[in-house]
Amino acid sequence: MRRYGVRRGRRLRPDDVSMRRADRLRKIVDEFRALRAERPEIADTRLQISLPSPLDLAIFVFAGQPWLSLRYLPVFTQAVVDEVADLAAHAGPDVVWQLETPSVLIGMDMARRAPGGPALAARLMAGQVASLIARFPDDAQVILHLCYGNYRNTEMFAPRDLGSAVRYLNLLADALRRRGRVCRRCTFLRPTARTLRRVPRRSTGR
Numbered sequence: 001m002r003r004y005g006v007r008r009g010r011r012l013r014p015d016d017v018s019m020r021r022a023d024r025l026r027k028i029v030d031e032f033r034a035l036r037a038e039r040p041e042i043a044d045t046r047l048q049i050s051l052p053s054p055l056d057l058a059i060f061v062f063a064g065q066p067w068l069s070l071r072y073l074p075v076f077t078q079a080v081v082d083e084v085a086d087l088a089a090h091a092g093p094d095v096v097w098q099l100e101t102p103s104v105l106i107g108m109d110m111a112r113r114a115p116g117g118p119a120l121a122a123r124l125m126a127g128q129v130a131s132l133i134a135r136f137p138d139d140a141q142v143i144l145h146l147c148y149g150n151y152r153n154t155e156m157f158a159p160r161d162l163g164s165a166v167r168y169l170n171l172l173a174d175a176l177r178r179r180g181r182v183c184r185r186c187t188f189l190r191p192t193a194r195t196l197r198r199v200p201r202r203s204t205g206r
Helices: 022-038 054-061 066-071 073-094 103-113 117-134 163-178
Strands: 047-052 095-100 141-146 185-188
Touching: 022 047, 022 073, 047 054, 047 073, 054 066, 054 073, 054 103, 054 117, 066 073, 073 095, 073 117, 095 117, 103 117, 103 163, 117 163, 141 163, 163 185
Parallel strands: 047 095, 095 141, 141 185
Antiparallel strands: none
């Protein structure tokens, strides 16, 4: 996997790590609106747009260099916030963002090597995602997508149950509530029947 760094004496800015798709997204929104105007049966349908989490973007860019991913996370975060705010001004309520963050479940799985590691990882990443959503425009609608990573069509790990997802979502619900925000939907891949085992039923919060 290719990885990058920052030259000595240079400053990384949000525009440097932006996906630079603003014009393309506006065009897609306009085409979607035109289609919806012709199809009364989808009048209440919104356009879903994929949005990689800034933490995942930073991890991917600085592959194998977690200290750089954390150091420059605020830069990636600002780039994502700027993109959402920019399109929100054009698209308004016609768009719903799918915030994709495989680093959550992968990170919790990797943290099992340390005592209490998964719980700490879940709490830190719940705070990170909640802080991000709190910076989006008030009317921005967000769907959270958790998955297990997919590099060259290979999952990064194979979970045996939904326990990690439930624990994380409970923490995220609490973190969002403290910030006066909500994320009403979450999607994730169900573990395969071969690896799935029963876990106690728990609430995932609001």
